[in-house]
Amino acid sequence: MFSKSCEYAIKATIYIAVQSNEGNRVGLKDIAREIASPEAFTAKILQQLSKCRIINSVKGPNGGFQIDKSEMARIKLSQIVLAMDGDSIFKGCGLGFKECSEKKPCPVHDKFKLVRNELRRMLENTSIYDLSMDLTKGLTFLQR
Numbered sequence: 001m002f003s004k005s006c007e008y009a010i011k012a013t014i015y016i017a018v019q020s021n022e023g024n025r026v027g028l029k030d031i032a033r034e035i036a037s038p039e040a041f042t043a044k045i046l047q048q049l050s051k052c053r054i055i056n057s058v059k060g061p062n063g064g065f066q067i068d069k070s071e072m073a074r075i076k077l078s079q080i081v082l083a084m085d086g087d088s089i090f091k092g093c094g095l096g097f098k099e100c101s102e103k104k105p106c107p108v109h110d111k112f113k114l115v116r117n118e119l120r121r122m123l124e125n126t127s128i129y130d131l132s133m134d135l136t137k138g139l140t141f142l143q144r
Contacts, residue, residue: 006084009045011035011142013080016055016065017072025064027093036143045084052083072129081123090120 015034019026032042045046046065050057054075055065057133067075081089093100102109134140 001089002081003085005045005048006081008035008037008042008082009080010051010077012037012042012045013049013054013067013075013128014131015137015142017067017128018135020067020069020072021132021136022099024090025058025062025066027064028096031065034142048083049080052079054079054083067128075128076124076125077128077131078120078123090116092116 012031012035013029014133016026028039028043031037031046032039035042037045045053046057050065051056055067057063057065093106094115095106096107097106100106100109106112131140134144
């Protein structure tokens with residue numbers, strides 16, 4: 001459903017949020033290890049997340065990545081998806097046709113439209129704070 005970079009971006013953001021809640025900044029190596037992602041790939045993802053102001057990058061010997069605690073509830077999954085994959089997940093055809101619309105629908109158009117709308121609602125209403133709290137409580141995990 002999401003690109004690999006988007007999946008890693010979501011995992012990285014949640015991990016950074018957990019660490020930020022504990023007052024820690026985290027470095028690239030730790031993030032890459034925690035989300036089981038290659039470092040170079042993780043670096044590009046973190047750069048994009050920082051550029052889109054989803055995470056903060058602090059340079060220097062005590063630097064790393066963090067998210068302001070006051071911002072965590074505001075940051076929604078939809079922002080990460082848009083930053084990494086754009087809005088195609090909200091507009092694309094369920095069968096992959098380039099042209100699919102109300103006027104010329106594919107066979108699954110109406111059913112897929114319902115799924116796509118529900119996905120949008122979930123992404124727009126799920127905050128990084130909520131996901132990080134579930135991880136902290138041991139209700140969820142980032143690796144299998």
